[in-house]
Amino acid sequence: MTAATDPVKLMKQKVGKAAADLVKSGSIVGLGTGSTTAFAIQYIGERLKSGELKDIVGVPTSFQAEVLAKEYGIPLTTLDAIDHIDIAIDGADEVDPQKNLIKGGGAAHTREKVVDYLADQFIVVVDGGKLVDRLGSVFAVPVEVIPMAVTPVMRAVAKLGGKPELRMGVKKAGPVITDQGNMVIDVKFDSIDDPVNLEKTLNNIPGVLENGIFVNCADRVLIGEVKDGQPVVR
Ligand code: ABF
Numbered sequence: 001m002t003a004a005t006d007p008v009k010l011m012k013q014k015v016g017k018a019a020a021d022l023v024k025s026g027s028i029v030g031l032g033t034g035s036t037t038a039f040a041i042q043y044i045g046e047r048l049k050s051g052e053l054k055d056i057v058g059v060p061t062s063f064q065a066e067v068l069a070k071e072y073g074i075p076l077t078t079l080d081a082i083d084h085i086d087i088a089i090d091g092a093d094e095v096d097p098q099k100n101l102i103k104g105g106g107a108a109h110t111r112e113k114v115v116d117y118l119a120d121q122f123i124v125v126v127d128g129g130k131l132v133d134r135l136g137s138v139f140a141v142p143v144e145v146i147p148m149a150v151t152p153v154m155r156a157v158a159k160l161g162g163k164p165e166l167r168m169g170v171k172k173a174g175p176v177i178t179d180q181g182n183m184v185i186d187v188k189f190d191s192i193d194d195p196v197n198l199e200k201t202l203n204n205i206p207g208v209l210e211n212g213i214f215v216n217c218a219d220r221v222l223i224g225e226v227k228d229g230q231p232v233v234r
Contacts, residue, residue: 007231012035014224014232015039015040015125016125018222019040020040021047022087023047024087027056028077029056029086029088030090030116032115033065034106036224044056045071048074057082058074058076058077059082061090061114061116085115088115090103093139094136095131095132096132099124099218102212102213105139105142107144107167107178110210117214122220124220124221126224128225131223134193136191137191141187141189142212144184146207152206152207157187160201163187163189166183199213222234
């Protein structure tokens with residue numbers, strides 16, 4: 001199988017394109033992180049290039065999104081220069097039936113949370129494998145922590161019943177460092193009964209910058225699936 005015929009890749013492309021098609025001319029667009037959103041950024045760039053889309057400006061949620069936006073010719077701005085975001089497109093690691101999310105597999109959840117919550121319309125792009133009945137079923141909650149507070153934060157999350165693990169980089173050569181210069185602790189909970197409260201509790205631990213639970217934020221979830229070998233979006 002080549003990359004061009006890989007059904008999973010084709011499905012991510014299709015979801016990304018469906019999200020990119022929701023962007024209207026004149027919009028301020030939050031540009032998310034991850035392999036699915038990368039296709040949305042690519043298609044937004046292609047729509048701009050063809051002239052079908054005009055006068056849009058992007059707000060990147062990560063260095064990765066910034067690099068991709070530049071590659072595909074999307075003009076960028078910062079939150080200092082705008083007073084709202086019309087639409088944000090971003091991926092997720094888990095989605096529950098209430099559209100609550102766990103994000104942060106790419107260690108970008110802090111900026112993602114700022115941008116996604118500011119958007120009038122937040123579109124989540126995922127594959128069907130990300131849907132869960134209850135958050136925390138599979139994925140750990142990523143928690144961005146300032147480096148000097150890693151040990152006390154790990155103790156504090158263990159007291160809450162979580163199993164913390166400092167996220168390591170490729171070949172475990174060192175910890176993953178976020179775009180803000182911090183570290184990420186992945187905290188696995190057996191089950192998250194109350195994501196609203198857990199989000200607040202985690203963020204109240206001194207040294208925690210932001211965690212990857214997103215509640216009451218997503219407006220629409222575009223779900224990609226492979227049916228009979230063909231990519232579909234619902
Ligand atoms: C970001 O990218 C994250 O918050 C999430 O962890 C991840 C999803 O990436 P992918 O689309 O590659 O699964 O949006």
